[in-house]
Amino acid sequence: MRVVFRLYAKFREQFGTSRVELDLEDGATVMDALGELFHGDVPKGLMVAVNDRLVEDLNTKLREGDVVDVMPPASGG
């Protein structure tokens, strides 16, 4: 299944793009997807949303066409 990642702030700069598409195995979880995206070295503390909803449980299963927002820890203020 194909999943779209939207990258924010430092991740956008690290990847040199704000959007990445990856093919994942059916039944892949958010954590599986992040592992693919970061080649196994998933940064700590990142914020993740799936289809514009924040996800706390990284074992949440993804579906074809899901949009996964990958965001650094908040640093506003």
Added chain:
Amino acid sequence: MRASLVESIGSPDRIVEELKKASDRVGAVCLFIGVVRSTSPLGRVVRLEYEAHEKLAEETLRKILKEVCEAHGVIDGVIEHKVGRASVGEPVMCVAVASEHREEAFRAVRELVERVKAETPIWKKEVAEAGERWVEETRREPLLLRLRGLIEVEVHEPMTARELVERLGMKPGEVLVMRKRAVLRWDDLLGEGDLVKVVPPDLATAGG
């Protein structure tokens, strides 16, 4: 009650007027404004650049405002947070509440500021004379508990103030440790038989 991302922070006078109109029960308006400071590990700051996941950031700001206003019983509140470029001295965040009395207003504003910074998907890049960096805040783990009043503790073995707080399931900074009327530093050593108070920061000056 409103919370939003803005290109520039509104006039404090206007926000105070807005909050005063919320109810004739309002007896206190407390307002915090964060501004861009000139100092950074990279030398003199040229500007900050704020980026947000706009949809989630506004949803998060509204959720935080509603929860905190309800928790502290304040009457009304406003959060504005800037996105885009900000120069030194420019206001970048305004948190304001109106309440019947000052105590709940102080507590609500403090919690709002901390939660906005820790939970809202907004990021800032610091552009300074010697380079630029995305500012990294240490992510706050979910609180195990929140201290609402002071507790008195008798220490039975030597430990630092930091160890004491961590053994109680809290974190340095979320509470203060006081011995008599003095606030301890985190590395200060406590001895057997010491009597100390663990105090929420907003109560630390309320009579020690």
